[in-house]
Amino acid sequence: MKRIVEDRVLDLMVKYESAVGDTGKFTPQIPDIIFETVGRTAGWARFNFYLGKGELDFNVELMTENFGEFLKTTVTHEVAHHCVSLLNGRILSKSGRNVSHGRQWKEMMRFFGIDEPKRCHSYDTFNVSSRKLRRFRYTCDCGFEHNLSIIIHNKIRKNKQTRVCNLCDSQIVFSHEIK
Ligand SMILES: [Zn+2]
Numbered sequence: 001m002k003r004i005v006e007d008r009v010l011d012l013m014v015k016y017e018s019a020v021g022d023t024g025k026f027t028p029q030i031p032d033i034i035f036e037t038v039g040r041t042a043g044w045a046r047f048n049f050y051l052g053k054g055e056l057d058f059n060v061e062l063m064t065e066n067f068g069e070f071l072k073t074t075v076t077h078e079v080a081h082h083c084v085s086l087l088n089g090r091i092l093s094k095s096g097r098n099v100s101h102g103r104q105w106k107e108m109m110r111f112f113g114i115d116e117p118k119r120c121h122s123y124d125t126f127n128v129s130s131r132k133l134r135r136f137r138y139t140c141d142c143g144f145e146h147n148l149s150i151i152i153h154n155k156i157r158k159n160k161q162t163r164v165c166n167l168c169d170s171q172i173v174f175s176h177e178i179k
Pocket residue numbers: 077081100101119
């Protein structure tokens with residue numbers, strides 16, 4: 001299943017590259033793909049503007065329960081964030097806040113064939129929330145939030161493992177439990 005997601009990301013990146021690749025403005029960068037997000041969030045797109053590389057993080061549980069829709073919508077949603085970051089850099093509103101679902105993102109979604117892009121998913125989260133899986137927030141040098149499941153959190157604790165952020169290579173550090 002993860003393999004299918006990776007293939008879908010690659011397909012979309014090829015489509016993106018074929019449309020904008022000849023501008024010579026940048027080298028399209030395939031994002032790293034991880035499956036660590038848990039809880040109600042379907043996916044994240046993290047992007048390190050300094051290094052110009054990104055990572056997509058998908059929720060395996062929501063993906064398993066809604067596979068077809070997840071593949072079509074959520075994967076495209078996060079790839080669109082990644083491509084907008086590559087193409088436009090950071091987009092700020094007049095008041096200086098990050099704009100993530102603005103005009104550029106919507107245009108990218110339409111380019112990928114999603115005519116009515118939506119900000120939020122509408123998956124049934126009863127299972128993921130009723131099981132009350134504990135989740136833990138970790139942070140890293142580049143400031144991204146990493147939400148880990150209790151399974152991974154315990155692995156880190158018990159085996160004294162270290163994990164690094166794919167984007168900045170710094171060790172991720174436990175911050176707090178997400179309530
Ligand atoms: Zn989004």
